[in-house]
Every structure is written in structure tokens, then in C-alpha cells.
Amino acid sequence: MAEKYPRDRFDDIPDGLQRVGAHRGPRPKGRGWIAVAWAALAVVVLVGAGIFGLSLVSGSISFHGAPNSPSGTPTPTPTPTPTIAATVDPSLSVNVLNGTTTEGLGTKVKDVLTTAGWKVGAVANADQQNLTQTVVYYSDPKNQAAALGVAASLPGATVEASQAFADTGADLTVVIGSDYTG
Incomplete structure (x- = not known):
């Protein structure tokens, strides 16, 4: 059997209170916009994270290298090229090849080089x-300075690394072209 309790102040609800249950208060106006704002913020964050992730995967964004590097690889810093000074090394042997039709030009160049040491x-x-360019060839990189020294003795000569004359036994090979004016 249900017991009857005496009526008290909790049994009388004011008319303007608009309560649905005993512990619920009326919903404040504009509260629905808070949920919309949170949803919009979540959409912006998720879309931004997705675009950023796709950019990383496609290579548009890189954390390695210089900014605006097209391939995402680091842009190499140019290193200064060391200046190699021309030297005369009498311990090295030099072969002379005449690449022109001028008779005795090889012997003339031999005399110039012998005088230079x-x-x-x-x-x-x-x-x-029919060669037009005088070139001093060297096969070992350590002989580059000596090749520059030989080229300095021969006006207009250039220096080039090549293995073409490595089997001759000479450290340097001079091939005289028609541009030789000495």
C-alpha cells in the first residue's frame, strides 16, 4: 500500500519554471550554437590535418632541406673550389705528342719543357x-698541379684528366695542337 507523505514546499512548482523533471532546469537560450561551434572547429582541424598529411605524402612539404626546394631534397651548399697552384715537378715524366703536320714541333716543345725544368x-x-687544341693530360688527380705547371710553360694549353695515356708510363702527356704558338 502506498504511503502518503504530507505535502511540503517541494510539491509546489512555480508555473514559470517550466521544469521537465525534478532536477532539470530550463535550457538556456542559444545553447545549441555551442555544439555547432565545436563541430565546426572539429571539421576545420580534421580538414587541415588531412591536407597537411597529404602534402607530406605527396612531397609538397619537406622538413629536410631548403624552403621551396622542388624535389624535397636539400639544396646543396656550394663548396668553394680549392685553387690548385701550378707547380714544376722534375721527378715526373712528360711525353710530347705532335698532333699537327708541322715537322719538328714535338722537339721544339721538348726543348721548351726541358728549359722550364x-x-x-x-x-x-x-x-x-689535325688537332687544333694543345692539351696536357694527366691520369692521377695528384698530378693536376704539375699538369697546370706544364700548361703554364706552353701558351694556350689546357689541362684535362684522362686515362687515355695512363698506359704509356708517363705521368703527363702533352698533345700539341695547331693553336700552339711557341
């Missing part, structure tokens, strides 16, 4: 007699 090995004609 070089040890000249063989003097011969080159395989071709």
Missing part, C-alpha cells in the same frame, strides 16, 4: 695530325 720522356707524332 721538366723531364721529357718520349717525343712522337700523335695518331691524328
Whole structure:
């Protein structure tokens, strides 16, 4: 059997209170916009994270290298090229090949190099007699300074690394071209 309790102040609810249950108060006006704002913020964050993630995957954004690097690889910093000074090393042997039709030009270049302090090995004609450029060839990188020294003795000569004359036994090989004016 249900017991009856005496009526008290909790049994009388004011008319303007608009309560649905005993512990619920009326909903404040504009509260629905808070949920919309949180949802919009979540959408912005998720879309931004998605775009950022796709940019990382496609390579548009890189955390390694210089900014605006097209491939995402670091832009190499140019290193200064060391200046190699021309030297005369009489311990190195120099072969002279005449690449022109001028008779005795190889012997003339031999005399110039001997006077400059070089040890000249063989003097011969080159395989071709129509060469236009005088070139000093070296096969070992440590002989580059000496090749520059030989080129300094021969006006207009250039220096080039090549293995073409490595089997001749000479450290340096001079191939005389028609540009030689000495």
C-alpha cells in the first residue's frame, strides 16, 4: 500500500519554471550554437590535418632541406673550389705528342719543357695530325698541379684528366695542337 507523505514546499512548482523533471532546469537560450561551434572547429582541424598529411605524402612539404626546394631534397651548399697552384715537378715524366703536320714541333716543345725544368720522356707524332687544341693530360688527380705547371710553360694549353695515356708510363702527356704558338 502506498504511503502518503504530507505535502511540503517541494510539491509546489512555480508555473514559470517550466521544469521537465525534478532536477532539470530550463535550457538556456542559444545553447545549441555551442555544439555547432565545436563541430565546426572539429571539421576545420580534421580538414587541415588531412591536407597537411597529404602534402607530406605527396612531397609538397619537406622538413629536410631548403624552403621551396622542388624535389624535397636539400639544396646543396656550394663548396668553394680549392685553387690548385701550378707547380714544376722534375721527378715526373712528360711525353710530347705532335698532333699537327708541322715537322719538328714535338722537339721544339721538348726543348721548351726541358728549359722550364721538366723531364721529357718520349717525343712522337700523335695518331691524328689535325688537332687544333694543345692539351696536357694527366691520369692521377695528384698530378693536376704539375699538369697546370706544364700548361703554364706552353701558351694556350689546357689541362684535362684522362686515362687515355695512363698506359704509356708517363705521368703527363702533352698533345700539341695547331693553336700552339711557341
